[in-house]
Amino acid sequence: MKILLLGANGQVGSYLRHTLSSAGTVVASSRCGFDGALACDLTRPGDLRDLLLRQRPDLVVNAAAYTAVDLAERERDAAIALNADVPRIIGDTVAAWHGGVIHFSTDYVFDGRSHRPYLESDGTGPLGVYGQTKLMGEDALAASGADYLILRTAWVYSLRGRNFLTTMLQLAGERPLLRVVDDQRGTPTSAGFVARATAGIVTRWATDFHTRNNLNGVYHLTAKGETTWFRFAQAIFAEAHSLGVLAQAPTVIPIPSADYPTPAARPAYSVLDIHKLEDVLGVIAPEWRSDLARVIASEYER
Ligand SMILES: NC(=O)C1=CN([C@@H]2O[C@H](COP(=O)(O)OP(=O)(O)OC[C@H]3O[C@@H](n4cnc5c(N)ncnc54)[C@H](OP(=O)(O)O)[C@@H]3O)[C@@H](O)[C@H]2O)C=CC1
Ligand SMILES: Cc1cn([C@H]2C[C@H](O)[C@@H](COP(=O)(O)OP(=O)(O)O[C@H]3O[C@@H](C)C(=O)[C@@H](O)[C@H]3O)O2)c(=O)[nH]c1=O
Numbered sequence: 001m002k003i004l005l006l007g008a009n010g011q012v013g014s015y016l017r018h019t020l021s022s023a024g025t026v027v028a029s030s031r032c033g034f035d036g037a038l039a040c041d042l043t044r045p046g047d048l049r050d051l052l053l054r055q056r057p058d059l060v061v062n063a064a065a066y067t068a069v070d071l072a073e074r075e076r077d078a079a080i081a082l083n084a085d086v087p088r089i090i091g092d093t094v095a096a097w098h099g100g101v102i103h104f105s106t107d108y109v110f111d112g113r114s115h116r117p118y119l120e121s122d123g124t125g126p127l128g129v130y131g132q133t134k135l136m137g138e139d140a141l142a143a144s145g146a147d148y149l150i151l152r153t154a155w156v157y158s159l160r161g162r163n164f165l166t167t168m169l170q171l172a173g174e175r176p177l178l179r180v181v182d183d184q185r186g187t188p189t190s191a192g193f194v195a196r197a198t199a200g201i202v203t204r205w206a207t208d209f210h211t212r213n214n215l216n217g218v219y220h221l222t223a224k225g226e227t228t229w230f231r232f233a234q235a236i237f238a239e240a241h242s243l244g245v246l247a248q249a250p251t252v253i254p255i256p257s258a259d260y261p262t263p264a265a266r267p268a269y270s271v272l273d274i275h276k277l278e279d280v281l282g283v284i285a286p287e288w289r290s291d292l293a294r295v296i297a298s299e300y301e302r
């Protein structure tokens with residue numbers, strides 16, 4: 001099976017480049033092209049169509065996105081181009097040869113007013129431009145006629161790139177005291193887990209090739225459990241400290257979101273129910289806390 005991976009240089013994409021090779025022949029593409037990846041600026045629809053037509057993949061895995069949540073509030077057009085137009089063009093194009101698409105979306109499609117984990121069938125209500133444009137992309141792909149899986153993940157971290165984990169480790173070296181919001185609940189999920197689970201899903205999907213359209217739809221893909229950003233920060237410092245990576249863990253103070261104003265509002269509660277992922281796609285998810293410990297140890301315990 002030929003798999004075209006878009007966004008190969010991103011947080012999830014860089015892990016997918018490795019894990020997907022167990023599921024098929026991977027052709028990787030990134031904005032600039034590096035390390036053998038094909039260069040393609042996805043904001044140029046003609047370039048994206050050319051890439052798809054030339055490669056004619058059995059499956060496109062789209063890990064490219066506009067992910068700057070706050071910046072999106074004043075760069076709406078750029079967010080639409082990446083998060084809404086790209087999945088629409090992919091779906092419309094590969095539908096011509098009955099190709100499939102695996103696309104990632106986010107917990108930020110929800111408004112956060114739920115008091116129990118969100119089901120795939122629950123109503124959406126994004127609070128900001130990032131979530132709105134990701135939802136537009138979900139709808140466009142679902143309407144395209146291609147076979148598709150939309151994997152909604154959340155609070156993704158790794159030791160590469162910019163994310164909450166790397167931000168906290170960096171701030172720990174700069175400040176003795178950090179203030180972190182304690183009234184937004186969600187589930188930290190490692191990029192490595194997302195990429196391994198996705199590769200397993202691709203393998204299963206390829207096996208069920210003739211009936212795979214039965215699987216079309218949205219799936220929630222996170223680790224298990226829930227926490228707040230404050231408790232996530234505490235856990236990061238506890239793990240790093242126990243491995244001797246941090247001489248002195250900073251003091252972390254819990255604060256309400258009102259005390260940490262940001263251009264984009266975040267949902268107060270965006271825990272995702274992952275039973276459909278487990279039952280239909282057979283993914284086994286780790287607890288978020290053990291996933292975090294594994295990630296930090298993998299880097300430093302050598
Ligand atoms: N990060 C998170 O917390 C979460 C992410 N998700 C979703 O998961 C998916 C993967 O996210 P993640 O890996 O964290 O995102 P990243 O921001 O790390 O990666 C996105 C990639 O998209 C690429 N990209 C952006 N613009 C273009 C362009 N014009 N042409 C080509 N490539 C472009 C970027 O390229 P470059 O490296 O050159 O900038 C980057 O490598 C996304 O769909 C995201 O919405 C969902 C929930 C949580
Ligand atoms: C750095 C920092 C952040 N915060 C808060 C701000 C925010 O409410 C929360 C998380 O901050 P971040 O900006 O790292 O996270 P954010 O950009 O909101 O992360 C989101 O990214 C997109 C792509 C997604 O799809 C989501 O699932 C989610 O992971 O922590 C503090 O309270 N103190 C701090 O020192």
Ligand SMILES: [Mg+2]
Binds near residue numbers: 011068162
């Ligand atoms: Mg990023």
